[in-house]
Amino acid sequence: MKPYLSIENMTQQFPDGNGGALTVFENATFGVEKGEFVVILGHSGCGKSTIMNILAGLAEPTSGAVVMDGTEVKGPSLDRGVVFQNYSLLPWLSTLKNVTFGVAARHPEWTKSQVIEHSTKYLAMVGLEGDVIHRKPSQLSGGMRQRVSIARAFANHPKLLLLDEPFGALDALTRGTIQDELLKIWGGTEQTVFMITHDIDEAILLADRILLMTNGPFARVAESVEITIPRPRNRTEIIEHPNYYAIRNHLVHFLGTRSKAMAGAQSDKSHPNRPQTVRIDKTDGADDPEGRQPALRAVNS
């Protein structure tokens, strides 16, 4: 059976300026299940943002298809909410109006007071209440702006929420707080989330599954790492979990050396490039003879 969101044989090429074509990634094939929180990790230039833009419908792949909930993705839609790295709030609107803007677009049949009530509720969920919501984005801190952007996206209940490095421009402390907010607001919903990040710890904290991309050109989604740490998670407690460092080491190792080593390998064009599923779990493997080595079990799906 097909996953909820299915990316099939997706290839992206750009003109290289000399009449040829530069292949960013080729035959990428992976899926995201309903309600799943999937994070994609990879170096700059591997095409993460391109994948994100294609999923959002803001760009079209050279070939291949994106199928969500049985229908092919063509163009942007309210079913796919996006939180951009630079917040993308409209600076001439107040905080509240930035959210009602989205809610009114989603529910044109609602009355003004319904829209305001719904928007205020979601702003409160990210900790923005009182006078703050009548301020302009320029009068808010970076962290607060990103909260508004998150509230706008969640308030619309999209089928798929796309987060494009949402915390990339924030300082480490603010990032931590907003990650917690995101976990809290996500925990209360069945929201399917697809997120890009550079931050390994952030990925482990938030994700059900991490997709690892090799370096481009000819990047591919090489591995799909399950995060075998039970929820609800909390940043101070997960580092105590026996799987935490095993997973983290695996990711660091991948990004540090293997992403480079696996780069540029042109694969068999006729086959979809599916990621290899990796499951690292040391909780039931206390008697693992390999001791400290993370137990890698490749499951070809």
Place this chain on the structure above:
Amino acid sequence: MPTLSLNMRAALLSILLLAFGLLIWEAAIPAQKLATELTEYERLTGSGSPKAGVPPPSQVFAKAWQELSNPFYDAGPNDKGIGIQIGYSIYRVLAGYLLAALVAIPLGFLIGMSPIAYKALNPFIQVLRPISPLAWMPLALFIIQDSEASAIFVIFICSIWPMLINTAFGVAGVRSDWVNVARTHELNPLKTAFTVILPAAAPTIVTGMRISIGIAWLVIVAAEMLVGGTGIGYYVWNEWNNLDLTSVIFSILMIGIVGMLLDAMFGFLQRRVAYVE
């Protein structure tokens, strides 16, 4: 002694400069001889007439007081109050200007949104823009055959360019992120134009409108000198023909004040649409 604020000190300095300037002006005017002291020849050539010399500021103020205390009298084609004359000028400026805005802003939107429209229309804009608006006057008079409408056309043609160019520039420069927000919220093109692109480009558009109204006010004076009949430009020229320099100086001041008020209106609008990124 308490220190005055910067604004207070600047205002004080302005008043001092004004007083100083007026004093020099007043002192520089040679004293007029009384008519009885003039020779027969001087009386005949008018060199003794107070109206023939540059009037001192005190006379200009007296004239201003007289005109402004009854600005709307109408005593025939060549004797109308300053209020009526300015009213005609403002009417022509606004008529030509609003017509120009109606054309320039939608067209600017189109040019800003579409690179092909920009490239196709750019040569025409570049050729038409530097033409002095008054150069259109003979053609306008011939084709339109109405001096009133020709003056309005001249205002139209001179105020269209800054609005057109600024609108196109502002629309083309709207951040793609904001347009993407509109796209991911499935706004139709019309709604995107009004809720995202227009407010985003508004500061640039209003700047163009402000430049245009300034140019239109500059041009109306010259245009009315040519077409005649009514308006502040005609008034200046008429008083020059009457050798009434007091009225000429008074109307010059009025042109400045009205121009300043028009600019201030757009300055206010500019502050209303401004936003901080």
